[in-house]
Amino acid sequence: MSWLRRLALWSALAGCGAACAVALLTVVSIVGRQAGRPIPGDVELSQFGIALCIALCLPWCQLQRANIIVDFFTQKAPARLNRGLDAFGALLLALMVGLLAWRAGVGALAVREAGETTMILGLPQWLSYATLAPGLALSAVVALAQACGWEPEA
Structure with a gap:
């Protein structure tokens, strides 16, 4: 499943690109504000970009098992029990982000049908849902694979 690792990596790189674009937008807008020419809708674009960044970086985060784990009660538990609990947690995460992916898609269709747009720029609001x-979904696939015992090669 090296394809899944590569896909998660490319997703994270795209998320980092989105974060860099938001940072650049913010700098240009702040400088523009000082010159009396801010970027209209910079807050709308920043919110959209950071949400996209988070969604795109989640698969890599899960692949690296970099999510927060509270292991206070299981520190001294046998390794087998910890592996089982990790698999169960990965399954729960797969279900949760799978549900979020599905609802983001359904929400995008509903908002598209309603014709909602952003307040300042008038961008179609459904795009922000659809890009999440x-x-x-990729996060759900990674977590499901981990719940089934898959460990990515280094």
Whole structure:
């Protein structure tokens, strides 16, 4: 399943690109504000970009097992029990982000039908929902694979 690892990596790189674009947008807008020419809708674009960044970076985070784990009660438990609990947690995460991906897709269709747009720029609001679904779905696939015992090669 090296394809899944590569897909998660490319997703994270795209998420980092989105974060860099938001950072650049913020700097240009702040400088523009000082010159009396801010970027209209910079807050809308920043919110959209950071949400996209988070959704795209989640699969890599899960692949690296970099999510927060509270192991206070299981520190001294046998390794087998910890592996079982990790698999169960990965399954729960797969279900949760799978549900979020599905609802983001359904929400995008509903918002598209309603014709909602952003307040300042008038961008179609459904785009922000639709772009979250792929990253969330990929996170679900990674977590499900881990719940089934898959460990990525280094």
